[in-house]
Amino acid sequence: MFAAVEQRDKPSLRGKPVIVGGVAGRGVVSTASYEARAFGAHSAMPMAQARRLCPPNTAYLSPRFPAYQRTSAVVMELLAGVSPLVEQVSIDEAFVDLAATDHDLSVAGITALSRRLKADIAAATGGVTGSIGAASSKLLAKIGSDLNKPDGLTVVAPGDELTTLHPMPVRRLGGVGPATEQRLHRARVRTVGELAAVPLEDLVDWFGTAHGHGLFRLARADDPRPVVSSRETKSVSAEETFDIDVTDPARLIHELDLLSARVAARLRRSGLTGRTVNIKVRHPDFTTVTRALTRDQPTDDGELIAAQARRLLAEIPTYGGIRLLGVGVSTLYDFAQDDLFTAAGEDPPTLDFPDDPTPFPPADSSTSPGLSAALATSPSAPAPSSGSASSPETSFSSGPSSVAPPALSGASLAAGPSSLATSSAAVRVWRPGQDVRHDEHGTGWVHGSGIGRVTVRFEGPNTPIGRVRTFFVDDPHLQAADPPDWVIPSSESEADRGPE
DNA sequence: TCTGGGGTCCTAGGACCC
């Protein structure tokens, strides 16, 4: 599709090999025009290899996503005119549920409708053609649309599904990629028909429950997947492959910050926040590792994301250089954090420490022996347009009590003044050994801590051995009197090592 | 001049909880 748009917009490219993709450095081919495919170029091929294969008159172009997006929107608009139930799969693919309409669903009727639609698409896009597959399921419709590219039209009549499907190579099935294909080939299974002869137990054995059952059904054209108009976003990420492997740690941190900012901006644009920060590192030998950390509160704040990402990166050896760096956020929530809870009529799950009449030590940092910092902020309305609805980091010291908690202050500084000023929550610091609770079990001390949570170790007349419980910032047990259910640590547990 | 970028889903193990 990218190549078709380029050839539409630049007549001189028509009839010539066109390759769209990363044209420099370590780029790969996004799309090869049919003229370029004749020389062996194809999607996902390293650009360097495509250059070796294609003749000198080949055009190598960087993608112009806005142009493709405009063309895509024109097509999607036409599809919406055909049926209210359209599932856009990508920038250039969609499923249309014709059963959600009152169209004539006979083969003749669908063929006529498809012809009209193809003509409308070509006219509305200025000559970009599309291929249509029509069938009784997504599986067959998709396979049909691939059959006579470009500008193809395939209608699989009801009843013809198996005769269409079974001669095809297994690779044609959605969900069968290089790994599954290889595995099947080793088992002498090359066609869908051969796949249909494999017992379910074998498929589950080879590919696991989900994939095994999926293959078993697809091989029988048993595909009840409905057309769904919209799906919620599960993650937002950004990554970059460097032209030359990066070794300089300062440069890596800088890149991490840039990626975090990009992710945060896209989260805000979509009205999303997320709790899990992921990083991805690809080494020069192409091995790829990921690290993730789930926060207690969702955020869309680039500084906060970057702070987490830096901690995660610190776990990974980078002295050999880094080929690719990525940052992502998942465990998403639909609204900015403040909206999330006020809209639901619930209290925000953070403690409002300044007003909190807890049995804790006094919230006076100058007199409380254990409290090393208490940054209170005035409750105020969320900033109207800043998007920084995230709360400041609520963190706990885990370092030696003689030192100001470094991770802590780093995190709260990273939250930035504007973020602090717009939040109704406070940052509170606990130090190991700090006395935080007294009850019938004895006296509880901060034993360990992490972002958003703290473990308290109890000892006293009723608890001869140390008992440990983890509290979260929003845990009512931290302030309420109702008896929590105690966790009795085993002897190996860190709980018995006691406060430092 | 070897191998992009943005996603989804699944699995497996461990921690934790009741």
Add this chain to the structure above:
DNA sequence: TCTGGGGTCCTAGGACCC
């Protein structure tokens, strides 16, 4: 002393798709 069962959440990695 020889250790359940079911559930959820989290993390890491892999396959796959466009």
